[in-house]
Amino acid sequence: MSRKNVRRLVLVLALLFLVVVFVYSGVRMAENMNNLQETPPIQEPQRPTVNVVEVTPGTYRAKVEGVGSAEALFELDLNSRINGQVISVSDSFNSGRLVVQGEVLATLEDSQWQAELASAREAQAEALVSYLEEEQEAQQAEQEWSSSGISGSPLSTLALREPQLAAAQAALDSSRQAVAEAEKNLASTQIKAPFDAIVIGRSISPGSYAQAGNEIGQLLSADRVEVVIPLSASDWSVLPDEDELVSGRLSVELTQIETGEQWIGSVIRTEKNLNSDTRQRALVVAVDEPLVQEPNLYPGTFLKAQIPGRSVANLWKLPASALSQREEILTVSEEGLLTAHPANIIFSDQQHLYVQRPEGYDQATVVIQPLSSYSEGMAVTPQSELSDD
DSSP states (O other), rough: OOOOHHHHHHHHHHHHHHHHHHHOOOOOHHHHHHHHHHHOOOOOOOEEEEEEEOOOEEEEEEEEEEEEEEEOOEEEEESSSSOEEEEOOTSSSSTTEEEEEEEEEEEEOHHHHHHHHHHHHHHHHHHHHHHHHHHHHHHHHHHHHHHOOHHHHOOSSSGGGGHHHHHHHHHHHHHHHHHHEEEEEEHHEEEEOOOSSEEEEOOOOOOOOETTTEEEEEESSSSSEEEEEEEEEHHHTTTTOHHHHTSSOOOEEEETTOOEEEEEEEEEOOOSSSOOTTTHHHHHHEESTTSSSSSSTTHHHHHHHEEEEEEEEEEEEEEGGGTTTTSEEEEOTTTEEEEEEEOOEEEEEESSSEEEEEEEOSSEEEEESSSOOOOOOOOOOEEEEEEOO
């Protein structure tokens, strides 16, 4: 083949290659244009799976919880009634000791008060003699007036010695009161416990001088502690009426928050005023003989109280986790859509919420672990758990 023919063949093949490339490119461009013009298929959004529980209205007895501190019924700064030097102090008169009513805690030097009593008794004896003498003279004056034959009464009561007798009687009465006061002062040289008590502190010692009215120690009564429990208006709304509360038939469970130790108390009264800061009203629970209890209940112990309330109908009992961050309850419709309801919590305990069922609802499917991303109208896939009744 000549060189000229070879060149022609190469030229033809090149043109043919260009045609093939042009045709292929055109086909690919057409396909790409068609792909760009086609609308992608609509994908169904994936529904999140939510844990739910089926609930129906029920009647439940309320349990109201509150906190308070156990406080002694009486707290006393013990004072000396008289002046005197301390000559002895009982071993029981030390912090932490228990003392019984009438027990001698300290003794003061009493010679001054012994002398005062002796002087008062002497004055009383003299006043008695004066009174008896005046009484005799009055009787004699009355006899003389009667035997004089003069009708009527004398012009002055002095004639019958009535004022003199009254003065003698008043002096006798005064002397008796002085003796009683002196006896009281002498008795006060022995400082006694006014009630069964826990000794909190002592500020005297043998040889010290006690001044009348000055503090010599601190006592807390030991026969009862009271726990003042502030409650909100919603708490009061589910409690029985006051007559039943203070009847003594309701047992209040008291638990020490730190250790879990428990005691049983009873409601003794309700306060009739609202605290100006918290706007709450308090219930007062008492525990008798707290230091005889096992374990001992010491004044100052911080306690949680569980108070039995009345029965309330038409409530949903839900796990505590069913409350959303927005304080709502979420229900799932038959179509799988979420509906939010304000959580009208009537009462609660550590595990459950007892809420008033929403208007128009009876049985319902409730989300038990609502997330902050859940919203009204959101489509979900419910996954049932056993009812928490």
